[in-house]
Amino acid sequence: MTYQIKVQPSNHTFTAEENEFILDAALRHGIAFPYGCRSGSCGTCLGKVLSGEIAYPDGLPVALMEHEHEQGKAAFCTAVAKSDLTLEVQEISSTDEIEVKTLPVRVASLRKLARDVMEMTLQLPESERLAFRAGQYIEIILRDKTRRAFSIANSPSNDEVLELHLRHVKGGKFTEYVFNEMKEKALLRIEGPFGSFFIQDKSNRPLILIAGGTGFAPIKAMLEQLIEENDTRPVYLYWGVRSEADLYRDDLAKKWAFQHKHIHYIPVLSEIDENDTDWQGRTGFVHEAVLKDFPSLADYDVYMAGPPVMVNAAKESFLQQGLPQEQLFSDSFEFSTPATTSET
Numbered sequence: 001m002t003y004q005i006k007v008q009p010s011n012h013t014f015t016a017e018e019n020e021f022i023l024d025a026a027l028r029h030g031i032a033f034p035y036g037c038r039s040g041s042c043g044t045c046l047g048k049v050l051s052g053e054i055a056y057p058d059g060l061p062v063a064l065m066e067h068e069h070e071q072g073k074a075a076f077c078t079a080v081a082k083s084d085l086t087l088e089v090q091e092i093s094s095t096d097e098i099e100v101k102t103l104p105v106r107v108a109s110l111r112k113l114a115r116d117v118m119e120m121t122l123q124l125p126e127s128e129r130l131a132f133r134a135g136q137y138i139e140i141i142l143r144d145k146t147r148r149a150f151s152i153a154n155s156p157s158n159d160e161v162l163e164l165h166l167r168h169v170k171g172g173k174f175t176e177y178v179f180n181e182m183k184e185k186a187l188l189r190i191e192g193p194f195g196s197f198f199i200q201d202k203s204n205r206p207l208i209l210i211a212g213g214t215g216f217a218p219i220k221a222m223l224e225q226l227i228e229e230n231d232t233r234p235v236y237l238y239w240g241v242r243s244e245a246d247l248y249r250d251d252l253a254k255k256w257a258f259q260h261k262h263i264h265y266i267p268v269l270s271e272i273d274e275n276d277t278d279w280q281g282r283t284g285f286v287h288e289a290v291l292k293d294f295p296s297l298a299d300y301d302v303y304m305a306g307p308p309v310m311v312n313a314a315k316e317s318f319l320q321q322g323l324p325q326e327q328l329f330s331d332s333f334e335f336s337t338p339a340t341t342s343e344t
């Protein structure tokens, strides 16, 4: 059984399956309900049921007093729909409303995806969740209090673990440790989410998503979310790397393009080497491939993430090719060691 859910005051609508937590259903449709613990104890997800019937399969949540429940208040993280519903929820409309948290995390898995790229998944404490928008990043706080920024590579609907894609920086303090010494189950401290690099709600324009190297991480999160939301705007995904071996989730990008007619995947190699002699695809700088394919960028939204040199070169030429500044969104992977925290 599927129920229709309307949200006030945003007028958003979505569906929830029988026995699906209402918060999970909202996030699955890209509707930014506020939330914290996802276990009924923190109260961040509280809202009101204006019409219809809900139930709590695991009993009334701790965050909800009996009298609040009687007044129609509800904790949507542990509630399920029993009929079509109209809810009152203050959805998150900007990152200012997303709580930045400092959390201990455990390295759940380490998987080498390419010669210099490691996928790391981080397990959050059992009672904690990190609300974020697809495209945002976290900072890892090292013992000397310096921080390293890494984009979250998974969409927010799947937030039990955080997935990161780390490029090995020769001589880099953190990534040398990750590639040479770190073992699964290692403990780290993170703070986040940060950043305003996420898909803007207001536009219906086709999307050009550009990833340089591990800039694929936030772009992957965005695309996963667009797919979950059934957003069928045309998407042109460009992924620029040096050689074919660096297309570390080529399989996934190809699968997206194969399964969704509106998604187009264009990998671009900048340094063809002896292993790439069979390469039939695009070559050169990734932003130049975009410029060639789109003589005018005026009617597109462009999102790009990756090394500063790529982002800077692309910005300038895209604006010259008609892209309005307000349709350009980017995350530049600056590599100067970020400032130390004020924590002691």
Ligand SMILES: Cc1cc2nc3c(=O)[nH]c(=O)nc-3n(C[C@H](O)[C@H](O)[C@H](O)COP(=O)(O)OP(=O)(O)OC[C@H]3O[C@@H](n4cnc5c(N)ncnc54)[C@H](O)[C@@H]3O)c2cc1C
Pocket (backbone or CB within 6 Å): 137, 148, 149, 150, 151, 152, 165, 166, 167, 168, 169, 170, 171, 172, 173, 174, 175, 176, 195, 214, 215, 217, 218, 331, 332, 333, 334, 335, 336, 337, 338
């Ligand atoms: C918002 C944001 C998101 C980011 N997301 C990602 C991500 O998802 N994946 C990812 O791999 N990286 C990402 N980065 C870049 C990442 O934070 C840095 O590469 C990080 O500092 C590496 O840490 P380290 O301790 O290994 O190197 P450090 O000890 O910080 O650096 C050692 C030396 O290497 C240089 N250096 C550091 N990083 C690089 C680099 N990337 N390229 C060239 N020289 C470098 C430094 O200038 C320094 O001289 C992101 C950066 C920002 C600002």
